[in-house]
Amino acid sequence: MRGAGKRKTRPPVRFGDYQLDDQYAWSDHASLRDCPSPVVSSLSPPIDELEDEIDHQLAEVSRSIERIQLNEARLREHDQQTKPKKTQRNPPPQTRDIRQDDVPRNSRVRMTSPPRAFSRDPDSRTFSRDFGQDGRGAPRKNPSRRPAHTDEYEQTRGYPSLRDIRSMNYLQDPFTSAKRVRAQPRQPPPGDTFGWDLDGDNNRRPRRQRDYSSASDDDDKPYRATAWRLLQQDTRDTQRSAFAASTQANHRTHFAAYLGFCEYFHQQPFPATPHLLSCYAQFLSRTLNSPASISHYLSSVKLLHHLQGFHDLHLKHFELQQTLKGLKRNLQHRPRVPHPVTPEFLFQAHLSLDHSKPKDATIWAILLVGFFAYFRKSNLVPPTARAFKPDHHLCRRDILVAPEGLLIRTSWSKTIQPNEREVLTPVLAIPGSPLCPVAAYRRMLHIVPASPDSPAFLLPSTPRRPCRPVTSSILEKAFAQLVASAGRPPGFHTLHDLRRGGYTLAFEAGVPRELRQRHGDWRSDADLFYLQPSMAQRLRLPAAMRTLILQRTT
Incomplete structure (x- = not known):
């Protein structure tokens, strides 16, 4: 950069007070670290001593384990050789000191893992040590370090000492003792910021990668395999829960039909061809007889292929589309024409019921709530008494009663499956009208009282049956x-026509x-299919056209 001036070489002010980094010589064994060679970090003496102590203790533990195994092998061999007969007494075992270099070359006693000191890269510090009779490097001479006791096991007859137990603890978690030394935050040396996070946590420094793997990893393999199988099972259950229970039942029916078809005609089900x-x-x-039902069955076949891993199946092939068009023309199917419930029909139903009876009062309250709140059958009543769920179906606590109207809280419906939201539906009272939903619901509460956690619509108990919720059947x-009783043919109205009738009445208003x-x-835009305008409403269009023509021609 031109005109930048002389490059600043003075260290930052924030690092000016930290002069401890210059008191110790820089380490020349950068090859032992995993960081690149240009990166230079100050290693405080406590950390270096701790690493050396850990390395030394690892070697001591390895030698101690070998001595214990060797003692056991010697004693077992001695017992087998000097085992007396049944008529003789057992002589006392003769113990002797076992030297470290008595291990034969073909002995079965071997170390489970080499000491950490021998797994290092070539280093001047390692090769400058004196080697003992067993070929292992002797510990470094440090006046501040506690001397190692080589004859400790000979004095304790093979039992581990407190130092060995502490060494085993270091093996399990070698970084616990390092936390004490890292109490003070470390800073980079003056003028050296390469490889440091000035805005983050500088307590962590690049460490040499150590191999602390042991035989416990092999012991965890069965556990990990079991955990993996459980994880796969949970994943399949989660994928299966993407559909509602009723949708899963339909899928099972469609899957069985397709597989039965292929088995009967000896055809390969996967992958399916357009033919x-x-x-x-x-x-x-x-x-x-319905082409729409046939399309649903074919969609289930596509879903079955996706579940089996065949993702290339599509239903837009020319041969299949031609078949569906021909079936639609040949079947000549006319869907059922819905008939929305009208206020006139509700008035006739009101006259047919005895509102002093608990069952009739409850049925009448259900019909009015479903008509004015646009509720589906699944929101009003459960399919069975055992299938009632307080978090899915209406409870007494979900309906707030006031003289002016009702406020109904819905937390589950056809469009609210994962419980991501709630819907508050207001219903106003109609004073003086037999179709008042507030009066009908209050009458039901007076005749059939229940707790707030009970289903919203109940049938009272009888000598033969206890109190039970009103089910869909x-x-x-x-x-x-x-x-x-209203003079309509069977099937003229369904419970879903209550929702259609309320929507149509609001459209007329x-x-x-x-x-x-x-x-x-x-x-979605499915509400447009609910519109069933009457003939009087449809006459509004030609009447408006007639009025405009008369104005223009006269």
Whole structure:
């Protein structure tokens, strides 16, 4: 850089007070560290002494283990040679001092791992030591270090001493004692910032990589294999929980149908060819009359291939699409036309019920709440009494009652599966009307009292049955009886038509679509299929056209 001036060589002020780094000579064994050679770091004497002590203790522990094993082998061999007969007494064992160089070359006693001192790279410090009779390097002569006792095991007859136990503890966790020395934060030497994190934690310095692996790693292999199998099982369970229980039941039915088809006709199920899928669709058309149902079965076949690892299957092949178009033309299927529940039908149902009975009062409250809150059947009642879940289905505590209306809290529905949010649905009272949802719910609470944690809609106990929640089968049978009493054919109305009827009534009242979609918690444009305008509403369009033509031509 031109014009930059003279390069600054003075060390930063923040490092000016740390002069301890200049009191000791720099280490010349940079090759033993894993950091690059240009990186120079100050090694404080306590840390170096600690590393040397750890190396020395590792060698001592290795020699101690070998002595113990050698003593056991000698004693076992001596007992076998001097083992008396049954008529003789056991003579006392004769012990003698075992030298370190008595280990034969072909002996079975071997060290489990070489000492750390011999696994180093060539270093002047290591080769400058004196070697003993056993070929091992003697410890360095340091006046501040405690001398090693070579005859310690001869004095204690093979029992480990406190020093050996401390050495074994160092083997298990060699860095615990180093934390005491690292109490004060270390700083780089003046003028040397290469390889240091000036804004981070400088307590950690580049260390030499040591190999502390032992036989315990082999002992952990069965445990790790078991943990891996458990992890795989948990992963499969998590993937399986991506679908609801009802969706999984449908998938199992579709999977069984496809596999049974392939087994009957002796066809290979994986991977499926477009010709095989076309034949499978033709086979399904003999039982299913709806092309949409056939498409659902084919989608399950695609999902089954993905679960088995075949990700190249797609349903947009020309042969398969031609087959589906031909089936749609040949089947001539007309879907069921829904009939939204109207206020007139609810008024007729009100006249057909005896509101003094607990069951009729509960059924009437369910119908009005489902109509004004746009609730699905799964939100109102559980499928069975045992399947009731307080965090999924409505409880008494989830419905706040006030003279002005009801405030219903929903934490689970068809569009709220992972419990990521809650929906508050307001329902206002209609004073003086037989279709008032607040009056119907209060009447039910008076006739069938329960605790706040109980299901919202209950049937009272009888001499034969205890108190139980209203299930979907009970509600469907009661609703079918009301449809028949109103003079409608069987199947003319379903429980889902309550949701359609409330949405259609709000459309007739001129409520904006955003509010209607928010009230029913629709996540897509499926609410548009709920619209069933009456003939009077449809006449508004030609009437407006007629009025405009008369204004322009007269």
